[in-house]
Amino acid sequence: MNIADNSVVEIHYTLTDSEGEKIDSSEGGEPLKFLQGAGNIIPGLEREMLGKAVGDKFQVVIAPQDGYGETNxxxxxxxxxxxxxxxxxxxxxxxxxxxxxxxxxxxxxxxxxxxxxxxxxGNHPLAGVELHFSIEVVSVREASDDEVSHGHAH
The missing domain is CATH 2.40.10.330 (Thrombin, subunit H)
Known part of the structure; x- marks a missing residue:
C-alpha cells in the first residue's frame, strides 16, 4: 500500500540541520506514527511522504517555509x-x-x-532552519473512521 491521505503511517527518522547536527531522531525508540493528510507533521514532509511504501528509505530537505516557517x-x-x-x-x-x-x-x-x-x-525553535530528514517507512495502513474523524492516528 502506498501512502495517501487518510493513511496511518509509521516512520523512523533522523532530523539534522544543514551543518549535519542531529536535532531529533526516533533511532532506538518507537517509530513516529501519524495520520497522513491531517497536518500531524510539517507540510513539506507530509507532501514528500505521498506515494511512498513500506521499506522505502529516502532523504529529503525541507525549506523553512515548508517546515516551521521563517523567523518572524x-x-x-x-x-x-x-x-x-x-x-x-x-x-x-x-x-x-x-x-x-x-x-x-x-x-x-x-x-x-x-x-x-x-x-x-516566540518563534518555534526550528523557525528559519533548513531541515534534513533521513526517513524509513515502517508501516502503512488505511485509517479507521475514528482516526479520520479525530484527525490523528490511534
Missing part, C-alpha cells in the same frame, strides 16, 4: 524583568508558556538579558 522578527520582543512575576532568577535559555495576541498558547525563550530588559523569542 515581530516575535522577538523586549520586556521588563518585572513581567516575569514569581521567577526568582531569570536566565538566558529559560522557556515560558504564554499566549500570542490571538490568545493561542506559544512557547517563548529568553534569548538575552541586559539589566532590567529581557529579550524573548
Amino acid at each position: 522578527p515581530q516575535l522577538i520582543q523586549q520586556m521588563p524583568a518585572s513581567a516575569f512575576q514569581g521567577v526568582d532568577k531569570l536566565e538566558v535559555g529559560m522557556v515560558f508558556h504564554a499566549q500570542n495576541s490571538g490568545g493561542q498558547p506559544i512557547q517563548v525563550e529568553i534569548i538575552d538579558i541586559e539589566g532590567d530588559n529581557v529579550t524573548i523569542n
Whole structure:
C-alpha cells in the first residue's frame, strides 16, 4: 500500500540541520506514527511522504517555509524583568508558556538579558532552519473512521 491521505503511517527518522547536527531522531525508540493528510507533521514532509511504501528509505530537505516557517522578527520582543512575576532568577535559555495576541498558547525563550530588559523569542525553535530528514517507512495502513474523524492516528 502506498501512502495517501487518510493513511496511518509509521516512520523512523533522523532530523539534522544543514551543518549535519542531529536535532531529533526516533533511532532506538518507537517509530513516529501519524495520520497522513491531517497536518500531524510539517507540510513539506507530509507532501514528500505521498506515494511512498513500506521499506522505502529516502532523504529529503525541507525549506523553512515548508517546515516551521521563517523567523518572524515581530516575535522577538523586549520586556521588563518585572513581567516575569514569581521567577526568582531569570536566565538566558529559560522557556515560558504564554499566549500570542490571538490568545493561542506559544512557547517563548529568553534569548538575552541586559539589566532590567529581557529579550524573548516566540518563534518555534526550528523557525528559519533548513531541515534534513533521513526517513524509513515502517508501516502503512488505511485509517479507521475514528482516526479520520479525530484527525490523528490511534
